[in-house]
Amino acid sequence: MGKRDLSEYSICKDAQAMIAKAREDGVETVWDRLREQEPHCGFCELGLSCRNCIMGPCRIDPFGNGPQRGVCGADADVVVARNFGRMxxxxxxxxxxxxxxxxxxxxxxxxxxxxxxxxxDEAKLRRIAEEVGLAVAGKDAKAVALELAEQFFNDFGCRRGSISFIDRVPAKRRALWEKVGITPRGIDRDVVEMLHRTHMGVDNDAVNICLHAARLSLADGWGGSMIATEVSDILFGTPTPRTSKVNLGVLKADQVNILVHGHSPIVSEMILAAVHAPALLAKAKAAGAQGINLAGLCCTGNELLMRQGIPMAGNHLMTELALVTGAVEVVVVDYQCIMPSLVTVAGCYHSRIVTTSPKAKFTGATHIEFDVHNARQKAVEVVELAIERFKVRDAGRVEIPVEPVEVMTGFSNEAVLAALGGTAAPLIEAIKAGKIRGAVGIVGCNNPKVKQDYQNSNLIRECIKRDLLVLVTGCVTVSAGKQGLLMPAAADLAGPGLSEVCKALGIPPVLHVGSCVDNSRILQLCGMLATALGVDISDLPVAAAAPEWYSEKAATIGLYAVASGIFTVLGLAPPILGSKVVTDLAVSGLEGVVGASFAVEGDPVKAAELIDARIRVKRTALGLTP
Ligand code: CUV
Ligand code: SF4
Incomplete structure (x- = not known):
């Protein structure tokens, strides 16, 4: 790592302290590797390189001097659209x-x-089953679960005309999707069809590829992700408001520390069940620990935080740094966003990375495979491994740099409606009265190309200042939480209207609504508000942002937000700038097709101004004060 000031990497004290410790300990981090990769390939950054076949690989010259077509004849627009579609x-x-x-x-x-x-949550099981058209009367919970599972499996194939939750989409939006031809069909079908279309010699019209990208993103947002959220609530409980803690200070020097990392609650919930087993606690005590401490990273951390109030150690760029504390015995992972480097960093300490899924093995990690029949027993094995590793922890290398910060969490739509007295009417009234001028979903990752949490947390501050209610998911949750923005006291940082509403309800101006798949909760809420007002989602005073995004999943989320009618600001440009057709479509053309588009703005104040301007236009069109 170079000699740059630590504050250039992150605004977080815990991150800065652990980057310094990583240097002393000789541990390489994501920032070191980014430096080695820079400058990045300009063709790839612009989306102008193609390796879809072995007549290539090909590159299109962005300046017009070199080749303008790949070997097959694909031009810049087709190459960029195909790459983006696959992303x-x-x-x-x-x-x-x-x-x-x-x-x-x-x-x-x-x-x-x-x-x-x-x-x-049996009540939710029955409610959802009825919602998607199943008869539940007289059936026991198991029978309903079986039928609902079969119904949802159908959403993945191509047997049905459309996905189960299509009725959550306001009528005007459904009609628009039909007209444009982007109504999502089977989830697997739409994903596979994109791989088909982007094979050499299939779909060679950039706009047509982009429209299918929109359709498949909708199959995710209103399909696969929404199913993930709803079934997780049924199996593990629908979140309700509660408080917890965040940052590396949630690690405990005198306890066995286990971190869960990845996405699905299927593994992390079992680890949670195991850490409370009296027999394991006794073993931990016999090993000299005061207890067993569980905390989360990234989205499975969000799942446990939302439903069970389990503390969060950090977001994406904290995952290596959590190991650098020297206090972590085991990081147990399932899949997605788990940097392969974690195995190497763990090897510099006494820590172990435990993989659990047959589809996500990491060379050098300990593989303890979980399935539905053995999960409780496997979770016990993971905790036992952690206790063994505690015995060889080097206390001299432990540094837990900060005290934890308190957060409020658990704002499922069910919880929000319950807090409002059962209906969205009070929220709609507050929006009409201009106390809450609108709502903004601020979501997504960290990216080492930008100062960690700076854009995430400052965009939140700028939005609440403007009386915009903020909903957060994913890694932005931790960015917000560490700055104290997830507590009711943050109402003091909000504009007068939002502050008044938050204080009356005792809620923060920034609501944690879950993990990345839980962005589907935001879609559902927007659908409910639009239907209640008799308008389309694109008419609502709402917006979305992914200030520090890095992942393919975030690109999909951004696109389903836009295709659902929600203006979306990205903090970093996707690799599409090599095509004028695709770029123009993204930042303006889509407005005429789906009633919303993207903007790219890395400065949080300017991003907030773009969002504010959008919300003014939408409020005025609804006949409200801007
Ligand atoms: Ni799924 S996708 S870094 S963990 S939010 Fe976090 Fe969230 Fe991005 Fe990954
Ligand atoms: Fe080159 Fe066309 Fe093959 Fe892509 S698909 S690698 S542009 S020949």
């Missing part, structure tokens, strides 16, 4: 395959073939 398909595949794992678990519960999992 969106990969993101949708990740969320939706995670959703499928939840359905597999629901099916096992329904079939009675697992003793490890059960139904924690």
């Amino acid at each position: 969106v398909a990969a993101g949708a595949a990740a969320h939706s395959d995670h959703g499928r794992d939840l359905i597999e678990t629901l099916l096992a519960v329904g079939e009675g073939t697992t003793a490890d999992y059960g139904i924690r």
Whole structure:
């Protein structure tokens, strides 16, 4: 790592302290590797390189001097659109395959073939089953679970005309999707079709590829991700408001520390169950520990934080740094966003990385495979391994740099409606009165190309100042939480209207609504508000932002937000700038097609101004004060 000031890497004290410790300990981090990769390939940054076949690889010259077509004849627009389409398909595949794992678990519960999992929210199970058209009267919970699992499996194939949750989409939006031809069909079908279309010699019209990218992103947002969220609530409980803690200070020097990292609650919930087993606690004490401490990283951390109030150690760029504390015995992972470098960093300390999924093995990690039939037992093995590793921890290398910060979490739509007295009417009234001028979903990752948490947290501050209610998911949750923005006291930083509403309800101006798949909760809420007002989602005073995004999944989320009618600001440009057709479509053309578009703005104040301007236009069109 170079000689740059530590504050250039991150605004967080815990990150700065651990980057300094990594230097002293000789541990390489994501920032070191970024430096070695820079300058990045300009063709790739612009989306102008193609390796889709072995007549290539090909590069299109962005300045017009070199080749303007690949060997097959594809031009810049086709190459960029194909690359972007595959990026969106990969993101949708990740969320939706995670959703499928939840359905597999629901099916096992329904079939009675697992003793490890059960139904924690039977009322929601019945409500959702009825919503998607199943008859539930007189059936027991298992029978309903079985039928619901089968119904959701159908959403992945191509047997049905459309996905189960299509009725959550306001009528005007559904009509628009029909007109444009982007109504999502089967989730797997739409993802596979993108791989088909982007094979050499299939879809060679950039706009046509982009429209299919929009369709498949909708299959994720209103399909695979929404199923992941709803089935997780059924199996593990629908979140309700509670408080917890965040940052590396949640690690405990005198306890066995276990971190869960990845995405699905299927593994992390079992680890949570195991750490409370009296026999394991006794073993930990015998090993000299005061207890067993569980905390989260990234999205599975969000899942446990939302539903169970388990503390969060950090977001994406904190995952290596958590190991650098020297206080972590085991990081147990499932899939997605787990840097392969974690195995190397763990090897510099006494820590172990435990992989659990047959589809996500890491060379050098300890593989303890979980399935629906053995999960409780496997979770016990993970905790036992952690206790063994505690015995060889080097206390002299432990540094826990900060005290934890308090956060409020658990704002599922059900919880929000309950807090409002059962309907969205009070929220709509507050929006009409201009106390809450609008709502902004601020979501997504960290990216070492930008100062960690700076854009995430400052965009939040700028929005609440303007009386815009902020909803956060994913890694932005930690960015907000560390700055104290997830507590009711943050109402003092909000504009007068939002501050008044928050104080009356005792809620923060920034609501944590979950993990990345839980962005589907925001879609559902927007759908409910639009339907209540008799308008389209694109008419609502709402916006979205992904200030520090890095992942393919975030690209998919951004696109389904836009295709659902929500103006979306990205803090970093996607690799599309090599095509004028695709870029123009993204930043303006889509407005005429789906009623919303993207903007790219890395400065949080300017991003907030763009969002504010958008919300003014929408409020005025609804006949409200801007
Ligand atoms: Ni799924 S996708 S870095 S963990 S939010 Fe965090 Fe969230 Fe991005 Fe990954
Ligand atoms: Fe080159 Fe066309 Fe093959 Fe891509 S698909 S590598 S542009 S020949």
